[in-house]
Amino acid sequence: xxxxxxxxxxxxxxxxxxxxxxxxxxxxxxxxxxxxxxxxxxxxxxxxxxxxxxxxxxxxxxxxxxxxxxxxxxxxxxxxxxxxxxxxxxxxxxxxxxxxxxxxxxxxxxxxxxxxxxxxxxxxxxxxxxxxxxxxxxxxxxxxxxxxxxxxxxxxxxxxxxxxxxxxxxxxxxxxxxxxxxxxxxxxxxxxxxxxxxxxxxxxxxxxxxxxxxxxxxxxxxxxxxxxxxxxxxxxxxxxxxxxxxxxxxxxxxxxxxxxxxxxxxxxxxxxxxxxxxxxxxxxxxxxxxxxxxxxxxxxxxxxxxxxxxxxxxxxx
Amino acid sequence: xxxxxxxxxxxxxxxxxxxxxxxxxxxxxxxxxxxxxxxxxxxxxxxxxxxxxxxxxxxxxxxxxxxxxxxxxxxxxxxxxxxxxxxxxxxxxxxxxxxxxxxxxxxxxxxxxxxxxxxxxxxxxxxxxxxxxxxxxxxxxxxxxxxxxxxxxxxxxxxxxxxxxxxxxxxxxxxxxxxxxxxxxxxxxxxxxxxxxxxxxxxxxxxxxxxxxxxxxxxxxxxxxxxxxxxxxxxxxxxxxxxxxxxxxxxxxxxxxxxxxxxxxxxxxxxxxxxxxxxxxxxxxxxxxxxxxxxxxxxxxxxxxxxxxxxxxxxxx
Numbered sequence: 196x197x198x199x200x201x202x203x204x205x206x207x208x209x210x211x212x213x214x215x216x217x218x219x220x221x222x223x224x225x226x227x228x229x230x231x232x233x234x235x236x237x238x239x240x241x242x243x244x245x246x247x248x249x250x251x252x253x254x255x256x257x258x259x260x261x262x263x264x265x266x267x268x269x270x271x272x273x274x275x276x277x278x279x280x281x282x283x284x285x286x287x288x289x290x291x292x293x294x295x296x297x298x299x300x301x302x303x304x305x306x307x308x309x310x311x312x313x314x315x316x317x318x319x320x321x322x323x324x325x326x327x328x329x330x331x332x333x334x335x336x337x338x339x340x341x342x343x344x345x346x347x348x349x350x351x352x353x354x355x356x357x358x359x360x361x362x363x364x365x366x367x368x369x370x371x372x373x374x375x376x377x378x379x380x381x382x383x384x385x386x387x388x389x390x391x392x393x394x395x396x397x398x399x400x401x402x403x404x405x406x407x408x409x410x411x412x413x414x415x416x417x418x419x420x421x422x423x424x425x426x427x428x429x430x431x432x433x434x435x436x437x438x439x440x441x442x443x444x445x446x447x448x449x450x451x452x453x454x455x456x457x458x459x460x461x462x463x464x465x466x467x468x469x470x471x472x473x474x475x476x477x478x479x480x481x482x483x484x485x486x487x488x489x490x491x492x493x494x495x496x497x498x499x500x501x502x503x504x505x506x507x508x509x510x511x512x
Numbered sequence: 513x514x515x516x517x518x519x520x521x522x523x524x525x526x527x528x529x530x531x532x533x534x535x536x537x538x539x540x541x542x543x544x545x546x547x548x549x550x551x552x553x554x555x556x557x558x559x560x561x562x563x564x565x566x567x568x569x570x571x572x573x574x575x576x577x578x579x580x581x582x583x584x585x586x587x588x589x590x591x592x593x594x595x596x597x598x599x600x601x602x603x604x605x606x607x608x609x610x611x612x613x614x615x616x617x618x619x620x621x622x623x624x625x626x627x628x629x630x631x632x633x634x635x636x637x638x639x640x641x642x643x644x645x646x647x648x649x650x651x652x653x654x655x656x657x658x659x660x661x662x663x664x665x666x667x668x669x670x671x672x673x674x675x676x677x678x679x680x681x682x683x684x685x686x687x688x689x690x691x692x693x694x695x696x697x698x699x700x701x702x703x704x705x706x707x708x709x710x711x712x713x714x715x716x717x718x719x720x721x722x723x724x725x726x727x728x729x730x731x732x733x734x735x736x737x738x739x740x741x742x743x744x745x746x747x748x749x750x751x752x753x754x755x756x757x758x759x760x761x762x763x764x765x766x767x768x769x770x771x772x773x774x775x776x777x778x779x780x781x782x783x784x785x786x787x788x789x790x791x792x793x794x795x796x797x798x799x800x801x802x803x804x805x806x807x808x809x810x811x812x813x814x815x816x817x818x819x820x821x822x823x824x825x826x827x828x829x
Contacts, residue, residue, distance in 0.1 A: 278798075326667040340764065342664045342671070349659065349766025350643040351802055359796045360760040364681070371796055443677040447657060447764045449666025479676045479688055481595075485668055 200257045202247065202300070203504025205307065206230055206266040206290075208281035208334070211239075213247050214497070215254055216504035220318035222497050223257065226250045236284045236293070244297055262294060262302040263506030265310030265499060270352040274304045280370070303506045307331070307499065309346055309355060311491070312339025313509050314502030315454055320492030327450045329491065330357060330441070332459035335370075336378040336385075342448050346509075358382070362440045380436045383412035383458050390415045390429040401425035416462045430465045437466075438473025445474075445482050456491035456498065463490070517574045519564065519617070520821030522624065523547055523583040523607075525598035525651070528556075530564050531814070532571055533821035537635035539814050540574065543567045553601045553610070561614055579611060579619040580823030582627030582816060587669040591621045597687070620823045624648070624816065626663055626672060628808070629656025630826050631819030632771055637809030644767045646808065647674060647758070649776035652687075653695040653702075659765050663826075675699070679757045697753045700729035700775050707732045707746040718742035733779045747782045755790025762791075762799050773808035773815065780807070 199218040204211065207230060214225035226246045233239035251259070268279035274291025276282065295302040305313070312329040315321040321329075325344040331337040336358030340347040347354045358378035359371055366375030367388065379385050387410050394401050402423045403410055418426035441453055453474075459466065471488050478486070493501050516535040521528065524547060531542035543563045550556035568576070585596035591608025593599065612619040622630070629646040632638040638646075642661040648654040653675030657664040664671045675695035676688055683692030684705065696702050704727050711718050719740045720727055735743035758770055770791075776783065788805050795803065810818050 324667075326671075342659060342666065343662060345660060345662075347659045347664075347765055350641075350768035351766055351799075353798050354643075354659070354764065354766035356763040356796055356798075360763045361756065361794075364756070373794075373796070439678065439681070443760060444764065446673040446677045447671065447761065448664055449668055449671035449673075451667035477678075477690075479673055479690070481670050481673075482668075 200259050201504040201507035202251075202259045202262045202298075203500040203502070203507075204243070204247075204262060204264045204294075205310070205499030205503050206264065206276070206282070207307075207499065208267065211243060212500055213243070213250070214500035214504065215250065215257060215259070216501060218508070220501055222500060224250050224254055225497075225500060231283055233283075236288050236290070239284075240293055240297055247298075259300055261507035261511035262298060262300050263310070263503040263511075264290060264294065264302065264304040265307040265503040265506070266290065266304060267307055269304050269306040269309070271303075271305040271309065271346075271348050272352040274302070276304075301511050303510045305346070305506060306337070307502070308337025309339040309348075310502030310506060311337070311456055311493070311498060312341055312346055312502075314493050314498060314505040315491060316341060316344075317505035317508050318493060318501050320454065320489055321452065324451050326448065327452045327454060328357070328441075328444060328448065329454045329456060331457040332381050332383070332455060333457035334383060336382050340444075340448055341450075347448075357440070357444055360440055360443065362436050377437065377440045381433055381440075381459065386412045386415055386429060386433055386459055389432050390425060393425045393428050393432065397425050412459055416465065419462065419465050427465065430462055431469045433459070434466055434469035435473045438470050439477045441474050442477035442479070442482075445486055446479055449482060450486060452487040452489050454489050454491045456493070460490060461495070517576050518821040518824035519568075519576045519579045519615075520817040520819070520824075521560070521564075521579060521581045521611075522627070522816030522820050523581065523593070523599070524624075524816065525584065528560060529817055530560070530567070531817035531821065532567065532574060532576065533818060535825070537818055539817060541567050541571055542814075542817060548600055550600075553605050553607070556601075557610055557614055564615075576617055578824035578828035579615060579617050580627070580820040580828075581607060581611065581619065581621040582624040582820040582823070583607065583621060584624055586621050586623035586626070588620075588622040588626065588663075588665050589669040591619070593621075618828050620827045622663075622823060623654070624819070625654025626656040626665075627819035627823060628654070628773055628810070628815060629658055629663055629819075631810050631815060631822040632808060633658060633661075634822035634825050635810060635818050637771065637806055638769065641768050643765065644769045644771060645674070645758075645761060645765065646771045646773060648774040649698050649700070649772060650774035651700060653698050657761075657765055658767075664765075674757070674761055677757060677760065679753050694754070694757045698750055698757075698776065703729045703732055703746060703750055703776055706749050707742060710742045710745050710749065714742050729776055733782065736779065736782050744782065747779055748786045750776070751783055751786035752790045755787050756794045758791050759794035759796070759799075762803055763796055766799060767803060769804040769806050771806050771808045773810070777807060778812070
């Protein structure tokens with residue numbers, strides 16, 4: 196018998212993935228199912244149980260000591276998913292309680308960006324750090340803020356929405372209904388919007404012109420690698436705005452490092468090099484030269500499972 | 513013998529005050545001396561010891577269990593004052609260590625705004641709160657951020673500089689060398705600048721016209737109470753900018769309340785009423801209706817001593 200294994204479950208807008216994770220972050224096995232198309236959360240939960248039971252049956256020698264769940268709008272304090280705009284279930288769902296009952300295993304839940312931050316702390320590049328921020332640059336911009344070794348949840352469990360700090364007052368309209376949120380500039384969709392704006396200013400010059408109507412952030416990255424001026428400017432512009440916003444975050448919690456994760460972060464040095472400059476330029480003097488900008492140490496494909504599984508090590512041991 | 517007393521010392525730019533404080537926040541006795549005009553920190557320390565010894569001699573029945581010090585640019589981790597622009601001592605001063613040696617009493621130090629936040633938690637209006645922010649609106653704009661009952665110090669001990677988050681990109685030049693810091697709008701000097709700008713836009717109409725060249729924030733407050741339009745607009749404008757900035761702070765740490773302290777906060781409802789509206793207007797939906805804006809519960813005259821003394825209860829018990 197071995198009690199060093201966790202079950203990590205990431206409930207995403209499209210797919211839910213689950214994996215058995217060892218104490219040192221090795222994924223023993225994983226499975227997935229669609230998050231959408233179930234009549235209710237309970238029906239989804241039946242499907243999740245079936246899928247994970249099948250996986251667990253192949254590893255019946257391993258004892259699972261806890262379940263960790265990452266989910267959009269997940270509330271750590273209540274174990275709930277609350278009014279998640281990208282999920283089909285409405286209102287407040289008591290996810291941790293229902294999963295714990297169904298599986299008979301202690302369960303802890305938090306939002307996906309917070310799980311990414313704890314994953315970084317337990318399995319990733321923040322293992323020796325007590326003060327850092329993880330920013331996820333994907334469909335949205337999420338964040339998890341760690342201070343003194345603890346994730347900041349705030350009074351209501353919803354702290355850490357750096358993607359919804361205002362980067363440009365009166366700027367782009369955000370899905371949240373306000374204007375100028377960092378998310379509208381630093382998400383995948385934000386990068387595409389910036390690329391289109393730059394192409395308007397530099398007409399006819401970009402290799403991206405021929406896919407204007409279906410441009411994706413990954414296309415901008417490919418174009419930038421190929422030396423396309425508009426694409427390179429896009430990441431520079433994104434870095435300018437992100438660096439200025441992150442300087443404000445540093446003034447709040449003074450982290451040792453800020454980790455970038457998600458699709459936009461895959462642009463690597465095209466984003467990181469100008470971002471380091473922009474952050475440094477925007478920092479208050481006392482912080483200059485003290486804050487590292489780093490890539491996440493979690494492998495893209497398994498980060499969601501590892502983040503979810505890390506909750507077990509952080510909170511259930 | 514009674515071991516329930518602390519010595520609180522606040523080192524300010526002009527004066528240093530020290531007081532004997534009981535466990536429940538009663539100030540038994542206090543004394544003060546000029547911070548400036550001493551040849552070195554060691555000479556200042558001699559003068560401080562002389563002044564406090566005289567006070568302590570009158571209360572020789574009380575045992576002082578610890579010394580807490582609040583100071584500009586105070587670093588909690590190191591017990592140092594580091595490169596404080598408003599003090600005469602240059603570089604890094606090992607204040608806590610030198611005071612502890614001199615007095616033979618355990619000593620802890622942090623910056624003045626952090627001390628205000630801990631004072632609020634120990635003696636003030638945040639006694640039942642675990643997640644809150646204290647903003648000091650005075651000569652500068654300082655802040656102390658408390659999450660899960662602990663003050664956020666960050667990697668280097670200098671977290672919580674909300675006064676140096678950018679409120680208006682490209683805005684007013686700040687003493688820190690950057691542009692648009694919240695401090696340039698919400699400090700006493702910032703309020704005066706705003707009043708002058710509004711008087712320029714509404715020429716001849718304000719009772720403040722006759723003291724244009726020596727206008728102080730307190731004059732703006734007096735004019736506003738008397739119904740002066742430019743003065744009332746000044747606080748409304750200050751509230752708009754401060755509310756938008758604080759909405760970004762809420763997105764970081766999701767506090768239960770934000771406490772205002774300092775000269776500008778003394779404007780009371782002239783500032784608080786429009787500030788509550790502005791914050792609510794600017795908050796991301798999930799935070800709306802959840803964050804209180806409150807006045808500090810510490811009496812103005814004694815807040816600095818109480819903040820400093822509270823460090824003993826928080827860290828040395």
